[in-house]
Amino acid sequence: MKLYFYIDRINLINKLISSAKTGTQQEFAKRLNISISRLARIIEYLKEEGAPIKFDRTKNTYYYESRYSINIEVKIEKINNLDLKNINAGVNFSLNNFTNAFFMH
Numbered sequence: 001m002k003l004y005f006y007i008d009r010i011n012l013i014n015k016l017i018s019s020a021k022t023g024t025q026q027e028f029a030k031r032l033n034i035s036i037s038r039l040a041r042i043i044e045y046l047k048e049e050g051a052p053i054k055f056d057r058t059k060n061t062y063y064y065e066s067r068y069s070i071n072i073e074v075k076i077e078k079i080n081n082l083d084l085k086n087i088n089a090g091v092n093f094s095l096n097n098f099t100n101a102f103f104m105h
Helices: 003-017 027-030 037-050 081-087
Strands: 054-057 061-064
Touching: 003 027, 003 061, 027 037, 027 061
Parallel strands: none
Antiparallel strands: 054 061
């Protein structure tokens, strides 16, 4: 599943920036197996979301200007029918007797 791949990539980006061990933009992109332009878009997006990312030209690395971390996790767990009813956006329905637009014409 690509979702896990993207989460792993973001976690690696965070780890490398946190430790100021990204290398140059070219080295960083190569390590992530993405293009330089894609890396630039990701960095810009993270900055727009509030990440204080800077680039140190003397050390040739990205770093966080202040304490910052990105934590992304996916938790998959089995839920029972009662929990499912309670979390279904406030709409209660029975798993054994429901209709939706995919099944009704």
